Amino acid sequence: MPAAEQARIPRLKTREFRYLQHYFYQLTGIYLPDSKRELVEGRLARRMRFYRLHQYTDYIEILQQHPQGVEVQELINRLTTNETYFFREPAHFDWLKNYLQTYQKTQQARSKLRIWSAACSTGEEAYSLAMLCSEHLRPELWQITATDISEDALQQAKSAVYEQARIRKLPAYYMHKYCLKGVRSQAGNLRVAPEIRRQVDIQYLNLMSSYPVHWGNFQIIFLRNVMIYFDLESKRQVIEKLIRHLAPQGYLILGHSESLQGIVHPLKAVRPSIYQKCVA
Numbered sequence: 001m002p003a004a005e006q007a008r009i010p011r012l013k014t015r016e017f018r019y020l021q022h023y024f025y026q027l028t029g030i031y032l033p034d035s036k037r038e039l040v041e042g043r044l045a046r047r048m049r050f051y052r053l054h055q056y057t058d059y060i061e062i063l064q065q066h067p068q069g070v071e072v073q074e075l076i077n078r079l080t081t082n083e084t085y086f087f088r089e090p091a092h093f094d095w096l097k098n099y100l101q102t103y104q105k106t107q108q109a110r111s112k113l114r115i116w117s118a119a120c121s122t123g124e125e126a127y128s129l130a131m132l133c134s135e136h137l138r139p140e141l142w143q144i145t146a147t148d149i150s151e152d153a154l155q156q157a158k159s160a161v162y163e164q165a166r167i168r169k170l171p172a173y174y175m176h177k178y179c180l181k182g183v184r185s186q187a188g189n190l191r192v193a194p195e196i197r198r199q200v201d202i203q204y205l206n207l208m209s210s211y212p213v214h215w216g217n218f219q220i221i222f223l224r225n226v227m228i229y230f231d232l233e234s235k236r237q238v239i240e241k242l243i244r245h246l247a248p249q250g251y252l253i254l255g256h257s258e259s260l261q262g263i264v265h266p267l268k269a270v271r272p273s274i275y276q277k278c279v280a
């Protein structure tokens, strides 16, 4: 990039970064460490160009003046990390397969199996769960709820369209059975089949806010690869809220690199990163 152009790129000053750090933490529970300063600057550069701003103080003013405004959501869309893929951390899906086989034998006449993909990002986790459920249970016996804080990610989750290159972790069996190949303008894309899509209810939810009154209980909650971005206090708050929506004997699944260390909770570890609620 020419030096003159480089010089025009607004720089995020320390006090501006501190403000955004605090603001974003209050908003999402995500703590942006100092090492992320350049990343924040890079991810917000397009917003600065969009508003033709030369200093981040003016951008911060937009956020302050419109606390319910679109820019707050844009900030969330830009600063969340949405990396995900189909059947990520396969050991959890092996565990779920066993769970579903037992469920099928023992629970069929009882209530519907509800699974929550909390922080579902662009939907791959929720659709992987749905494909597995579909292998074992009749559609009326189960439902997946998928939530996230990024509207951009949710939009893609709702479209259920994925570039073929991004679908590489999806086993061929599921791809052939549950995906439709795009043609013409959609060539190179796959779309999750309607019988899977209709089992997945996709909604906006900030895990740090209060949850809808009718939210109800889930037998299994997947909360994977989101708490890595939280500090201990945010983790504590989210776990406390989530557990209220975990059915008695229900399971909470975390990402392999996450744990409940430092948090008081009524769960017992049944496997690495899999916890069961022991109290009603």
Ligand SMILES: C[S@@+](CC[C@H](N)C(=O)[O-])C[C@H]1O[C@@H](n2cnc3c(N)ncnc32)[C@H](O)[C@@H]1O
Binding pocket: 027, 028, 029, 030, 080, 081, 082, 083, 084, 085, 088, 118, 119, 120, 121, 122, 125, 147, 148, 149, 150, 153, 205, 206, 207, 208, 223, 224, 225, 226, 229, 255
């Ligand atoms: C790395 S992705 C994980 C996706 C998926 N669970 C997985 O394991 O592949 C993390 C997701 O958490 C979401 N997230 C971060 N903070 C959140 C919050 N406070 N409430 C809801 N979702 C949040 C982000 O938008 C992002 O899509």
